[in-house]
Amino acid sequence: MLSRRNRPEVRHGGSHDHDVSVGCRLEHGVAQVLSARDPHDGAARWVGERGVGGRNLLGDLPDAPGQSRYDFVLRSADAAIWITNLRPRGKDFELSLDARIDTGRWLEVSGTLQQGRGLQWLDGSSGTIKITQAPKELTEDAPIRIPMGPPPEVVFSAPTSEETDVQLSTNVRIQFSRDINPATFKGNIAVKYSEAETRERGEPDTPKIDFSNQYLPGTRVLELKFANPLERFRTVTVQLSDGILGSDKQPLKPWTLNFQTGP
Numbered sequence: 001m002l003s004r005r006n007r008p009e010v011r012h013g014g015s016h017d018h019d020v021s022v023g024c025r026l027e028h029g030v031a032q033v034l035s036a037r038d039p040h041d042g043a044a045r046w047v048g049e050r051g052v053g054g055r056n057l058l059g060d061l062p063d064a065p066g067q068s069r070y071d072f073v074l075r076s077a078d079a080a081i082w083i084t085n086l087r088p089r090g091k092d093f094e095l096s097l098d099a100r101i102d103t104g105r106w107l108e109v110s111g112t113l114q115q116g117r118g119l120q121w122l123d124g125s126s127g128t129i130k131i132t133q134a135p136k137e138l139t140e141d142a143p144i145r146i147p148m149g150p151p152p153e154v155v156f157s158a159p160t161s162e163e164t165d166v167q168l169s170t171n172v173r174i175q176f177s178r179d180i181n182p183a184t185f186k187g188n189i190a191v192k193y194s195e196a197e198t199r200e201r202g203e204p205d206t207p208k209i210d211f212s213n214q215y216l217p218g219t220r221v222l223e224l225k226f227a228n229p230l231e232r233f234r235t236v237t238v239q240l241s242d243g244i245l246g247s248d249k250q251p252l253k254p255w256t257l258n259f260q261t262g263p
Helices: 195-200
Strands: 018-027 033-038 042-044 072-075 080-084 102-116 119-132 154-158 163-166 172-176 189-193 211-216 221-226 235-240 255-261
Touching: 172 235, 172 255, 189 195, 189 221
Parallel strands: 080 119, 163 255
Antiparallel strands: 018 033, 018 102, 033 042, 072 080, 102 119, 154 172, 172 221, 189 235, 211 221, 235 255
16 A cells, blocks of 8 residues: 555545555566656655565565465555556556566556555556656755744834933943844944034043943843943943844844933
8 A cells, every 4th residue: 555645535434445556667567656647636656766576576565465366566765556457568568577688768557546455556547658758856845934024123222312411421222122142242232422512612632431331131131331430511422333143143233322420
């Protein structure tokens, strides 16, 4: 009988007819099963590495349907089926069911799929048998690709954008919409004072801001801690670049925060 995975579906309870066609390679009597097509329930397909059949020479099936003197077995690596009422010969070929002959050619058989006494077989009394072309290489089904979610972005910050009178001892907390790869923060965070305010004050250089960062994955929060208190009445700019990546390697939407310190 055909394995459950490969056989065309046949309803139980007696003998039921389904027209199918089977392809195989002529190798050692009968050979590699290519496919079976059932117009009633769609396509069923099985493929083997090589086929050995004849009169059930290798004992692939437990019993024979006993329909005719020409009953023989088509066999693949994981499936086998009896072909009945069809002499294995045609134009330019004839198979001896008791001999092992490797012709190196491919064979197509059509007939009616039947079932009875716990067996399945292909009745070829009204079918055909012929040489055909070797099948194309089987291709695996394309993998199902799940669309990626939206790229991560900042959803909250403290201080908030354009907030004023921010305490000089403040830390900056930034929350993201999605999980972030912490390794990608390095080199992609910038914190600085306003260059325009430095020029307005007539100062030669803009002070640098030293900071460290810590990421809390449970809440998706990035915390920036400053090494020294911030300077009074200064505009502070925090920038996050798209070099920061989510856990699915999607880049962060670039983000900027501006706030002003108090007295």
